[in-house]
Amino acid sequence: MRSLYYQTPSAVALIFHIIRTEGPVNRTDIVNRTGLSKSTVSLQINRLLSRGLIREESPGTGEKARRKLRLELAADSGCVVGVLLGIHALTINIFNIAMTTLVEGSWEMTSVIEPEPTNRFIMEKIEELLQKATIPRDKLWGIGIGFPFPVDFRKGTSDSPPNLPLWNQYPLRKVYEEHFGCPVLIDNDVNVMALGEGFSGAAQEEKDFIFVKVGTGIGSGLILDGKIYRGSKGCAGDIGHIGIDGETRLCHCGNQGCLEAIAAAPAIASKGLEAAMTGESPLLENILQSKSRITSRDVGDCAQRGDMASIRIIQESGRKIGSVLAKLVNFANPGAVYIGGGVANSGNLFLSSIRESIVKRSPHLATIDLSIRFSELMARSGPSGAGILIIDELFSFARFQETLDRRLPAE
Known part of the structure; x- marks a missing residue:
């Protein structure tokens, strides 16, 4: 997945783009790819060489050998x-x-x-x-x-x-x-x-996908037709403050029932603390006694150890997030959804709950080939x-x- 500015390029910009994305290439390749004259290609290649942006193999003897020289990006320039x-x-x-x-x-x-x-x-x-x-x-x-x-x-x-x-x-x-x-x-x-994720992670072959970060907050990045979609002001994908019907928990933005307020890491930790203090979760209760606090990671770890209260909390979070993501899936019809952020460490229980809600609330055609998985790179x-x-x-x-x-x- 790579983004480009779709406008008429200058000859030097077009030649550099081909060398950067397809190199090593020779002059004949560039002439054939661009339709530019040999003299124009030669002039602009010499310009790029003099600037140190590209490099070529050591020349052989004669014009024929020169035409076969392969050009590539000078990565360390x-x-x-x-x-x-x-x-x-x-x-x-x-x-x-x-x-x-x-x-x-x-x-x-x-x-x-x-x-x-x-x-x-x-x-x-x-x-x-x-x-x-x-x-x-x-x-x-x-x-x-x-x-x-x-x-x-x-x-x-x-x-x-x-x-x-x-x-x-x-x-x-x-x-x-x-x-x-x-x-x-x-x-x-x-x-x-x-x-x-699109450049060097799991989404390299995807042109349309959603990346979701679930951590202290919740947000999404939309890649549509190979380009980031920001909307008119740059806030496209800010799903953390979409309201959830029937939820009244106060969000730090001042509204009630925001997805972030009920499903992000602080909400998971808060629900885990409640389960520890009420005795609903002996595992979380022991953690609270030893550390004097509960984190979302603690809840995720306990869920993976089979603690029923922690499983409920993680599943509730995943389902709420999935219900909002279903709206994006219905609207944008992506090929994949990738989940990253700290809460993604809660494991497959969290992921399967997200997947369950997306599939339940989306048409069959939108989900039949939809990949829903964790980010390959995570924080990287x-x-x-x-x-x-x-x-x-x-x-x-x-x-x-x-x-x-x-x-x-x-x-």
Whole structure:
């Protein structure tokens, strides 16, 4: 699954795209694929070679040998950074421009309530990894970041995070571009996770799929016809605040009965705590006595050990999530649904409950070949997706000339 900007490309952008996605290729291949003249292809290839973006095999003797030279992406000519910030963790990968990981790191986050210290910490860790990989600043071509709240993709700002109000309208893209001096793209966490799953995870062969993250919150990323679908303002897929009939639990957004309030990790932990305190679950009661708290992971672990109260809680969560996902399946008719996030560690009991609700509430044609499974990459999908987000932007037909002019010496 790869995204493209569908517009008329310049000759150099089209040639680079073919070399990047189909290489190694020779000049004759490019002439045949593009319909461009041999002289135009030769001119633009020389341009790309002089800029260091592509490379070729050592030439033989004669014009015939030269035409057979195979051209490929010069993967180490630059790098991009992919970042995923969660409520409790930060993960950063640095990739070369062929999306091979050069260095990576992850850190626990004690608090992300305030934007300034959180962003300073992220910047410091990016700098540390660049130094660790001995990557000079002029080789940093761009940064992609996924944040755990709604983002206005076009403006590069956060927008009304219900559980992190201090981040509202924070100029994220501007802050990072000013600090690092390179293009930056900002998106929400589940969108970049969807992109990552499509690029290097289980969804590589899927053009239409839904990625669902179930953790502290619940959200979904929609890949339709091979491209991320954000809607008009960037909040498509925000299923966590869809109301569930008959539910009255108060959500942190101020409404009652939101899916997130009754089925996300905090809700599972709260129900587990209640089962422990009432004695309904001896296993959870023992955990509470030893740790003085119950987490959603505790409930999932106990469910897999056969604890009936924990099984009920996990199944209820899965069925509620499945009932909402059925609406998306009915609307978008995807080929697959992938479940990620911390609650996915609850195992097949959780997954089967989601599947049960989707199948029950969707027409036969929509589910007959529908794959519903766990994410292959889980948390690793985030940095990968953030990296491909910025790479595809830098090398898009719309922006390719700017990328050449910005990052490489002028002709």
